[in-house]
Amino acid sequence: MTKRKQISVVDDDESVREALPDLLRSFGFDVHTFDSAEAFLHAGAFAFSDGMILDIAMPGMTGPELFKELTRRGNQVPTIFVTALKDEILRTRLMKDGAVECLFKPFGDEELQVALAAID
Amino acid sequence: MEAGLVRVLDTLPGMVFSINPGGVIDFVNRALADYVGIQFQSDRDWSWPIAIERPDGATFHSKLRSMLQQSQPFQMEIPLSLPDGVGRSLLLRCNPMDDGAAERRWYGIATESTVDSRPRDKNDFQRIVDSIPVPVAVTTPSGDVEALNNPALEYFGRTLEELKDWKATEVVHPEDLQATIEDQLNAHLSGTFYNVESRHLRHDGMYRWHNVLGLPLRDVNGTILRWFHLLVDVDDRKRAELELAAREREARVVLESIPAGIGVIGIGGEVEAINGPLLRYYGRTLEELRDWCSTDVVHPDDMPRMIDAVDRAVALGQPYDLEVRLRRADGVHHWFQVTGSPLIDDEGKIVRWYALHVDIDDRKRAEEALAERERESRFIVDGIAGMIAIFSPDAKLVGGNQQIIDYFQRPIDELDNWATNGITHPDDLQLCIDSFMGSIATGEPYDYETRFLRHDGIWRWFQLRGLPLRNTDGEIIRWYGLLTDIDDRKRTEEQLRRSEAFLADAQRLSKTGGFSLRLETGEIVWSAETYRIFDVDPSSPVTIQTVLSRLDPESVLKVCNVIETARAGNGDFDYDIRLIMADQSVKHVRVLAHSKKNKDGEQELAGAVQDVTERREAEEALNKVRSELSYVTRITSLGLLTASIAHEVNQPLAGIVTNASTCLRVLDTEPPNLEVARDTARRMIRDANRAADVIVRLRALFSRKPPLIEPIDMNEVATEVIALAFGEIQRARVSVVSEFGAALPSVAGARVQLQQVIMNLLRNAIEATSAVEGRPGRIVIRTEARDAEVRLIIEDTGIGFGMDGTKRIFDAFYTTKPDGMGIGLSVSRSIIESHSGRLWAQSNALHGATVGFSVPIHPPGQAETFQTDGSVAPR
Incomplete structure (x- = not known):
């Protein structure tokens, strides 16, 4: 059996960290959650993550900053940004910078599944 | 002397001579010359060979001269020193003969005192007398006519026989007859020379005046043998004399009847006559007054002037007029006006002087008294501390005191033109003319005020008061005007009036009135504006009832409480009342008052009332605007809030959607x-x-519900706001630290409004902080209780206020934010101030700014005093 792909969820919002892992597991992914960008870096999760669902607005290091930082380190992880602020300009920029997708909360499971398919 | 007469006289068997008043002998007949042994020559002086050594000799000449000065016949003895050495004397009998010539001439007969050896020859007499060219009558010693010479017979035109009975034939004028007879009789009895003047009937029936010279002819024993009567025609002279005498008599009657004193002075200055009134005044006789210069009838101080005046009159012919004091019989001096005028005859020569003496003592004393009164008046008027003007009844300025002259420094006659010469202020001129001329016309006193130009060009105010002075008939004889300098008073009045006007204006403009209430008497005094505010007729008296009747029930209680408190003691009061006006409109009035004892020692409540209705309405309007504005502010920040809302709502929604999807899948x-x-x-x-x-x-944030004032826990509100701003805080990646004070008292406020203020301040802090890069953003929210108020302070490390920030940050539309409207802080401030709090901001020493506000704590149990219009009544 092939190894289940590892997805990391980085979000300061607890409800997201609680809800997403169950959905992702139902899709067949293994899930790790982090409540901040710093925690993700500290755990060195980029090493085992096949993909990442990253919140944009977080206290401390924001999602885009983490993305930039991983790019800088050469530890790029396919990233799906999620945000409660519907900001098309930011989304366009993030997509240009190499993000797999940028989803606006609340998003449906199909949208997420489509975005996750790009990671496969 | 006529040669014929000389011959006659030489022939006369007596010694005859004539002599002039100066004593010069101008004729001596042969008999006399022979007797004394000195021949008479008309071109040589003849004098008596007087025996000077004898007693009468030395004084003879002086005696003779004095006798010659008189006009009466006289006789005197002259002691002679004759060549034969025998001491003899002659008896001289002299009569004056006034034949109308300028100089009186005396005729004298000398008889030997001791011996008469002259021959007696009746025929000789007849021959002699006939040759005399004037009528001569010869009578016996008893007076019977014995003979008449031819001139006499011719004159009378009668025979000797007819003329012998002269006493019965009217040849002597009947008026003169008695006197003539008496004179002759006397002369015959005394045997002396006589000389009478009488009228004798000429042949043509005319009486003519004659000087009748009667000479007795004596024998050696001195017995009178005959009388010779020479009739010298003096009719022309006599008539002139009589005429003059008549005139003089008439004049004398006039003089005597004049109730003034008359003195008649001869051309030589001698006193000729003085009339009765003047004599009686002096109490002296004419004789006593002839030498008036050496008497005391003229006051010693006036005598020199009097003498000088009379001397000059006599010497130069100048009339004189002077006032002197003359001594009355009782020793009292009266003032007289003495006027000397010359009487001038037809030829223009001065005949004599008449001096009129008029008693002017009363007038003089009246004048002196008047002068004295005027001196006193002048002294008084000059001593008056005001200007005095004296006008004639026809409004002419006739006098003034020194002050008026000093003030204008112009002469009186120039001041009389006060209406035209510019000394009266043009603005006052009409009033002056109307008032003054009105009084002149009606006689009513005047009293008005005007400005007069002082000599140095300064206008000063004067009060002019004038009173008429009337004589006993009630006629106005003078106007006395008093000019009082009231400039200082006037200016003070003007200033007072102006300041009162200012005060009234200020009261009216500020809608502030004054009042005082005497608590003991209930007496109330209002200023004009107070009357206006209470809408009470200013003429009606004000009582406490007046005040209370205008108040709404709540205000009545309030005012009664204040009055009770003020009655109890001193204190300050600051309260609002509501007046219900007649039209049921409501006035909001603020009262500031103070109670204390006034200067009379009475407890008094005094203060000011201010009509704040408009302000109150304006406040309400402002509140309305403010709430609208804050709503607008909220709307304008809606764009920003949308993000917040999206974040806050989308977050849980995202959770829900994710959970729902998961749920379905599992x-x-x-x-x-x-x-x-x-x-x-x-x-x-x-x-x-x-x-x-x-x-x-x-929903609370966006609702437009009127804010509810309630006790509020500041910490709770701040916590809610922080929760609301959580998203922004997260996005700005700033840390917000709350340092809330423990057990804070509640404040009085509108929850939503305070939330909005905190939200505003917090959002500003977040934005200011997130704009700074390179240092960690940190915001501290602190609450604390201090001095009966609760403070909330937000401190950030942001960009601060910029150069002139703290001064302007509360201005509406001032903003340091690129996308801000600048309304937030000013709205916040108005909200806080409506809570009777204050809002402040300051730059921090190192980074950022500190903004805070304070709100008074909520006093327990007084929620009902809060007003529902969104503002909070300060208590």
């Missing part, structure tokens, strides 16, 4: 994972509640 699996489904359902409920909470808070 239920679709075989077997359905019910445990996960249950978890997801629980999480959905939680997230949905969370979203509902957010919506509730937002």
